[in-house]
Amino acid sequence: MPVPDEEDPKEPTPAREIAVVDLYESHDLVEMEVVEDAILLEPEPEPEPLPPPVPQREIVLIGAGHAHLQIVQWWRKRPLHGVRMTLVSAFDRAAYSGMLAGVIAGRFEPEEMLIDLPKLCERSNVQLIVDRAIRLDPKARQIELAHQPALSFDVASINIGSVPGQERLWQSHRMLLSVKPMATFWQRFQIRQQEMLVQWREAELPKRLQFAVVGAGAAGVELALCLEERIHNEDLPIDMHLVDAANEVWRSASPGAIRRARKLLKHRGIDLHLGQRVVDCDEDGPSALVFEDGSRLRCDLAIWATAAAAPAVLQGFHLPRSEKGFVLVDRTLRTSADVPVFAAGDTADFPIPVPKAGVYSVRQGPILWHNLRAVLTGKPLKIYHPQRGSLVLLACGDGTAILDYKGWSLRSGWAWALKCGIDRAFVRRFR
Numbered sequence: 372m373p374v375p376d377e378e379d380p381k382e383p384t385p386a387r388e389i390a391v392v393d394l395y396e397s398h399d400l401v402e403m404e405v406v407e408d409a410i411l412l413e414p415e416p417e418p419e420p421l422p423p424p425v426p427q428r429e430i431v432l433i434g435a436g437h438a439h440l441q442i443v444q445w446w447r448k449r450p451l452h453g454v455r456m457t458l459v460s461a462f463d464r465a466a467y468s469g470m471l472a473g474v475i476a477g478r479f480e481p482e483e484m485l486i487d488l489p490k491l492c493e494r495s496n497v498q499l500i501v502d503r504a505i506r507l508d509p510k511a512r513q514i515e516l517a518h519q520p521a522l523s524f525d526v527a528s529i530n531i532g533s534v535p536g537q538e539r540l541w542q543s544h545r546m547l548l549s550v551k552p553m554a555t556f557w558q559r560f561q562i563r564q565q566e567m568l569v570q571w572r573e574a575e576l577p578k579r580l581q582f583a584v585v586g587a588g589a590a591g592v593e594l595a596l597c598l599e600e601r602i603h604n605e606d607l608p609i610d611m612h613l614v615d616a617a618n619e620v621w622r623s624a625s626p627g628a629i630r631r632a633r634k635l636l637k638h639r640g641i642d643l644h645l646g647q648r649v650v651d652c653d654e655d656g657p658s659a660l661v662f663e664d665g666s667r668l669r670c671d672l673a674i675w676a677t678a679a680a681a682p683a684v685l686q687g688f689h690l691p692r693s694e695k696g697f698v699l700v701d702r703t704l705r706t707s708a709d710v711p712v713f714a715a716g717d718t719a720d721f722p723i724p725v726p727k728a729g730v731y732s733v734r735q736g737p738i739l740w741h742n743l744r745a746v747l748t749g750k751p752l753k754i755y756h757p758q759r760g761s762l763v764l765l766a767c768g769d770g771t772a773i774l775d776y777k778g779w780s781l782r783s784g785w786a787w788a789l790k791c792g793i794d795r796a797f798v799r800r801f802r
């Protein structure tokens with residue numbers, strides 16, 4: 372995932388901020404002299420220290436998505452005087468999706484993909500609230516949280532990502548394991564896999580366990596290949612399936628990259644079930660995925676990784692939304708609400724189609740950074756221009772990756788090394 376410039380270089384540091392800080396320092400010195408004189412005349416209790424300047428305005432960032440992580444980091448060097456920044460995050464760790472499949476394959480340690488938010492926020496002097504935002508009222512300029520008091524804001528931004536489609540289905544069946552929330556995926560997966568293996572051994576079942584990945588986009592193909600690698604290395608009694616309603620895998624890729632992925636899936640013995648939409652699960656007796664045509668696939672555990680859909684929680688954010696339920700923004704990433712509310716990453720739908728991928732969220736970071744500040748300093752907003760295509764590196768789990776760029780593809784160990792380097796560098800920025 373390409374890494375943009377760390378700071379917006381065209382934004383000079385306002386001279387006013389420095390002047391205000393100097394004023395506070397000299398004021399402290401004057402107070403101290405007065406106190407010393409008073410002690411000579413008659414002893415009096417020490418005066419109360421000056422209270423710290425009260426923040427006058429509030430920027431609230433909802434969700435520790437890729438765009439917000441950068442903003443928190445940049446705030447460290449370039450805060451606005453009299454403004455407090457708050458990050459609301461559902462978890463105290465943010466997971467970097469580019470490394471999840473590598474964790475499953477055993478190529479990264481699980482902690483390597485996690486960003487420690489308390490540490491990041493403390494360093495940047497950003498208030499962190501670990502809770503889920505459940506409602507946003509633009510008129511009252513209030514954000515309600517699941518467990519803590521509501522927050523007021525002058526400027527807000529939403530970067531809470533997306534969820535796999537058919538949320539109602541995967542929320543209601545234990546055999547389905549959603550890739551989101553990603554911060555808890557690895558833990559949830561390990562618990563479920565362990566349960567299945569214990570049951571299998573105790574029952575001395577003659578048949579092997581059946582695992583599936585539902586959704587054969589880039590993420591699903593990557594997850595299936597990396598999970599198969601783990602199963603192979605640990606010699607687990609599990610067969611792998613990859614299921615999708617579409618008739619092709621990884622449809623956003625070039626024909627060459629699709630051919631390479633197909634060949635590898637076949638070579639690894641991963642069964643493809645294309646043109647099959649999962650509409651239900653049968654969990655009575657030997658569990659199964661139920662397809663639209665009524666047929667079934669025996670399945671003990673299915674990782675749900677279907678295309679990005681709007682999180683249900685957005686229904687409580689009283690903002691204009693697209694047909695698909697995402698937050699509608701203009702090219703400055705601003706919603707049409709009467710008060711300044713922005714959205715970025717998967718959560719946002721633009722006037723032009725922008726792919727739902729982390730790399731786009733990263734590139735929206737500098738525009739969002741400029742525009743959040745511009746609203747408070749009275750500067751013009753900047754326009755976001757999405758990049759035309761991006762380099763895709765798909766982990767195969769075996770120390771190789773498929774590289775796909777502008778119609779050109781290859782599979783090699785070199786591509787995997789490149790992916791590791793880019794991914795590790797991204798996470799390192801926030802450590």
Ligand SMILES: Cc1cc2nc3c(=O)[nH]c(=O)nc-3n(C[C@H](O)[C@H](O)[C@H](O)COP(=O)(O)OP(=O)(O)OC[C@H]3O[C@@H](n4cnc5c(N)ncnc54)[C@H](O)[C@@H]3O)c2cc1C
Nearest residue numbers: 434436437461468469504531532590716717728729730732
């Ligand atoms: C297995 C897998 C691999 C992928 N690999 C890549 C890749 O290599 N490159 C790429 O470009 N894309 C990849 N993607 C897609 C990518 O993960 C998403 O497009 C990207 O994460 C979206 O980023 P975001 O900034 O919108 O938000 P996210 O990174 O999804 O972050 C959203 C954050 O908001 C938090 N949150 C959610 N709801 C709330 C709430 N109500 N209140 C507070 N906080 C909340 C979440 O906990 C999370 O920390 C992959 C996806 C998957 C599933």
